[in-house]
Amino acid sequence: MASLITCPHCGTRPKEEFSIRGTALARPHPAASEEDWHAYVYLRENPKGRYQEYWHHAGGCRRFLIVERDNVTHDVFSVVDAVAIRGMSE
Amino acid sequence: MRYSAYSIIKQALSGNRLWKPAWREPEPKSHYDVIIVGGGGHGLSTAYYLAKEFGITNIAVLEKGYIGSGNVGRNTTIIRSNYLLEGNIPFYEFSLKLWEGLEQDFNYNAMVSQRGVMMLAHSDGQRDAYARRGNAMRMHGVDAELLDRKQLQALMPYLNYDHARFPILAGLLQKRGGTVRHDAVAWGYARGADMRGVDIIQHCEVNAIRRDEQGRVTGVDTNKGFIGCNKLALATAGHSSETARMAGLELPIETHVLQAFVSEGIKPAIDHVIVYGAGHFYISQSDKGGLVFGADIDYYSSYAQRGNLATVEHTMEEGVSLIPGLSRAKVLRSWGGVMDMSMDGSPIIDRTPIDNLYLNAGWCYGGFKATPASGFCFAHLIAKNESHHVSRFLRLDRFERGHMIDEAGKGPQPNIH
Numbered sequence: 150m151a152s153l154i155t156c157p158h159c160g161t162r163p164k165e166e167f168s169i170r171g172t173a174l175a176r177p178h179p180a181a182s183e184e185d186w187h188a189y190v191y192l193r194e195n196p197k198g199r200y201q202e203y204w205h206h207a208g209g210c211r212r213f214l215i216v217e218r219d220n221v222t223h224d225v226f227s228v229v230d231a232v233a234i235r236g237m238s239e
Numbered sequence: 240m241r242y243s244a245y246s247i248i249k250q251a252l253s254g255n256r257l258w259k260p261a262w263r264e265p266e267p268k269s270h271y272d273v274i275i276v277g278g279g280g281h282g283l284s285t286a287y288y289l290a291k292e293f294g295i296t297n298i299a300v301l302e303k304g305y306i307g308s309g310n311v312g313r314n315t316t317i318i319r320s321n322y323l324l325e326g327n328i329p330f331y332e333f334s335l336k337l338w339e340g341l342e343q344d345f346n347y348n349a350m351v352s353q354r355g356v357m358m359l360a361h362s363d364g365q366r367d368a369y370a371r372r373g374n375a376m377r378m379h380g381v382d383a384e385l386l387d388r389k390q391l392q393a394l395m396p397y398l399n400y401d402h403a404r405f406p407i408l409a410g411l412l413q414k415r416g417g418t419v420r421h422d423a424v425a426w427g428y429a430r431g432a433d434m435r436g437v438d439i440i441q442h443c444e445v446n447a448i449r450r451d452e453q454g455r456v457t458g459v460d461t462n463k464g465f466i467g468c469n470k471l472a473l474a475t476a477g478h479s480s481e482t483a484r485m486a487g488l489e490l491p492i493e494t495h496v497l498q499a500f501v502s503e504g505i506k507p508a509i510d511h512v513i514v515y516g517a518g519h520f521y522i523s524q525s526d527k528g529g530l531v532f533g534a535d536i537d538y539y540s541s542y543a544q545r546g547n548l549a550t551v552e553h554t555m556e557e558g559v560s561l562i563p564g565l566s567r568a569k570v571l572r573s574w575g576g577v578m579d580m581s582m583d584g585s586p587i588i589d590r591t592p593i594d595n596l597y598l599n600a601g602w603c604y605g606g607f608k609a610t611p612a613s614g615f616c617f618a619h620l621i622a623k624n625e626s627h628h629v630s631r632f633l634r635l636d637r638f639e640r641g642h643m644i645d646e647a648g649k650g651p652q653p654n655i656h
Contacts, residue, residue, distance in 0.1 A: 152547060165549050169538045169654060171493065190651050191491040191582045191638040195480035197542045204539075220494070220540045 155228050158210040166208030173201040173215045175235060197221060203231065242346055261426060262306075262433035267440050270467035271299045273621060274459060275474055276445050276482055278302025280311035280421075280607065281599055282474035283428035283439070284614025285621070287345065290435035292615065293622035298437045299468075301461060303444035307425040310477060313544075313576035314607040315499050315521065315533050317512050319356040319416035320381055323372045326632030326644035327585060328379045333629045334612030335381075335415060341611060347427030349419050350526065356416030356512040357386075357395070359561075361405040365516055369411040376413070386410045395511065399563055405517035418512060418523050418531075424610055448485040448596075456486065456596050472597040472621050477577040478542070479600035486596055491582040491638050493653040495536040496575045497604045498546035500554065502568040504528030509562075518557035530568060532558055536578065536604065538654045546575040578604050584656030585644035588616050589626070589635040597621050598635060603656055 155161045172193055177185045197220065204216045213231040218224060240246065240259055250257055273289060275282045278300045289295045302308075318338050320331035342349050360366040366385075373383035391410050392400060400407045429439055440463070447460040448471065458467035475482045483490050505528050512523040522532035534554040537547045551573060559566045581587065581601030586609065591598050599617045602609065616630035626634075632644055638651075649655050 152549065163549070164539075164547065171652065171654060172540070187639050188489075192489045193480065193491065193493050193653075194489060195493050195540070197478070197481055197494070200540055202540060221542045223541070223543060 154204065154214075154216060154225065156206050156209055156212075156214060157228060157230055158212060159206065162206070162209055166206060167204045167214075168207045170203035170205055170213070173203045173231070199226070204228075242348075261430040262439055265438045265440065267299060267301075267438065267443065267461070267463050267466050270458070271438070272297040272468070273470045273472060274298070274466060274468040275300045275472045276459070277474040277476075278306050278429070278439060278441065279309045279474065279476070280424055280428070280610040281476065281602075281613045281617065283425055283432060284610050285472060285474055285599065285617045286432040286437045286439075286614075287428045287435075288615045288618035289622060290432055290437055293618050295622055296436040298432070299466065300432065300437060300439045301443045301445055301459070301466070302439070302441050305441045306429050306439065307422050310576040310578075310606060311425045311610070312422050313499065313574055314421055314604075315523070315531050316418045316421045316525075316607065317356065317416070317521065317523065318351075318419055318608040319413055319512070320608075321356060321358065321372065321376060321383065321411065321413045321416065322646060323375050324644055324646055327646060328376060328381060329629045330612055330616070330633070331609065332379060332381050333615070334609050337611035337615065338419060339415070341427070345427045345431040347423060347430060349423040349427055351417070351419050352526075353415050353417040354511050354523070355412055355414045356514065357391075358411045358514045359391075359398075359407050359516045360409040360411070361402075361407060361517040363408070366409040369409065373411050382413055382415050384412045384414070386412055395509075395513065397508065397562055397564055398513075399561055402560065405560070416512060418525075421607060428614070445482065445485070450486070450593070455594055470595045470597065470621055472599065472617065474599040474617065476579040476600055476602045476606055479579045479598070483591075483598065483600070486591070486593055488591060488593075490587075490600060490635075491651075492579045492601050493540055494542050495538070495578050495580045495654055496541040496543060496546050497533065497536045497578050498550055498554065498573055498575045499531070499533040500551075500573045501525070501532075501571050502530040503571050505530070505568060513561070515557055515561045518560070520554065520557035520561060522558065522562070529571060530565070534558075536580070536654060542577050544575045544577060546573075578602070580653035580656060582638055582651040582653055583643035583645040584647055584649065586613070586633055587635050588613065588620060588630045588633045590620065590624070591635060
């Protein structure tokens with residue numbers, strides 16, 4: 150039930166250590182159009198099934214992680230540091 | 240058959256063998272004026288009011304499961320209209336007024352019980368906020384009373400008033416709020432719609448929305464074949480993103496699971512609906528005696544109708560912190576329902592960019608109390624192609640235009656609304 154999350158830095162930890170930010174979208178360029186920003190802030194694909202979500206390891210390493218899991222079966226497929234996927238350090 | 244004291248006596252004398260099913264089980268016709276996708280509370284009430292108030296009876300309600308299998312049978316049955324904001328108060332008050340006359344209106348016992356909804360305040364700031372909310376309600380003609388500690392202690396002596404961290408200082412009471420037998424709401428609306436000619440088609444799942452070259456919706460593909468329509472109305476909260484996607488729309492919604500619980504039946508103990516202001520815990524006692532309660536959603540996106548153990552523990556801790564005696568009650572059942580969590584915590588009843596496609600979505604975990612008004616306003620929108628005046632703020636494009644209705648002031652973070 151997504152109760153255990155294997156943090157790439159801290160190992161397998163209970164989900165209560167994490168706070169969940171929401172769907173793992175890439176942030177638009179600051180000069181992107183209003184439509185792009187509106188889509189980023191408000192619109193969600195919200196798929197049923199495989200899904201990538203930002204989880205913040207607030208009670209551990211305090212890194213932002215991207216958790217890929219199935220939101221019907223609650224299987225967790227992968228947990229990686231957000232920087233490793235997005236290549237950003239913000 | 241109209242239900243009455245006479246019909247009950249007559250049936251009793253004939254051994255209850257002459258009752259007829261409350262609605263038909265028709266096969267779908269090839270075409271309808273209006274197809275409503277979703278046979279939950281909102282879809283059924285929409286069909287009922289379309290037929291009763293707006294004279295459209297050539298309607299099908301398509302339900303992928305059975306009537307009452309979704310959130311209308313999974314909620315904690317609370318009705319209230321204690322909202323703060325302009326876009327919400329008149330709408331929810333309209334709903335509460337419809338609840339007050341509902342049983343006579345659709346001739347069905349929905350056990351509407353106006354036992355009062357109490358929201359507790361645990362700090363001076365929260366008391367001030369509730370005073371403001373109560374004033375906003377009264378300015379809209381809605382009943383609200385701010386009670387002090389002493390008055391609360393007389394009403395509900397079993398609460399933990401001297402909690403070290405969250406003492407109870409005051410409570411905002413809406414006496415007209417209360418609970419309703421949720422399944423009976425689905426059944427009553429289904430029966431009322433069916434009596435007026437609406438086809439309720441159960442176990443009929445929509446797989447695709449068909450559109451013509453101009454982009455207009457022509458009908459839906461289902462597991463019972465293609466069904467044509469002039470207007471298509473989506474009332475599939477929990478799965479709104481999935482159904483809207485069939486028409487190429489992306490919504491300001493994330494889906495989350497909310498759990499609810501019921502204890503073993505005990506003697507009458509809790510007379511009101513009580514909302515814990517320091518957590519998100521709410522509780523009432525059903526007429527069967529079970530304590531019905533719930534708290535927060537599970538915080539991560541989920542389409543599963545079951546929740547996480549950590550949230551169960553969190554809910555129990557909140558409950559016991561508010562009502563210490565709860566620790567002695569055994570939990571009988573728990574379940575989950577999936578919610579359309581919108582980006583500002585408020586719902587959407589609106590047209591879509593596709594002319595004959597209408598959307599009823601984004602109910603977060605407050606959809607049950609809205610069932611009558613949601614159906615009435617959605618029916619108004621479908622029939623007249625314009626919003627009912629109490630739902631005119633609940634627009635799909637309000638996020639683009641910057642007119643969010645953010646009751647809690649939390650911003651576009653759906654899992655904390």
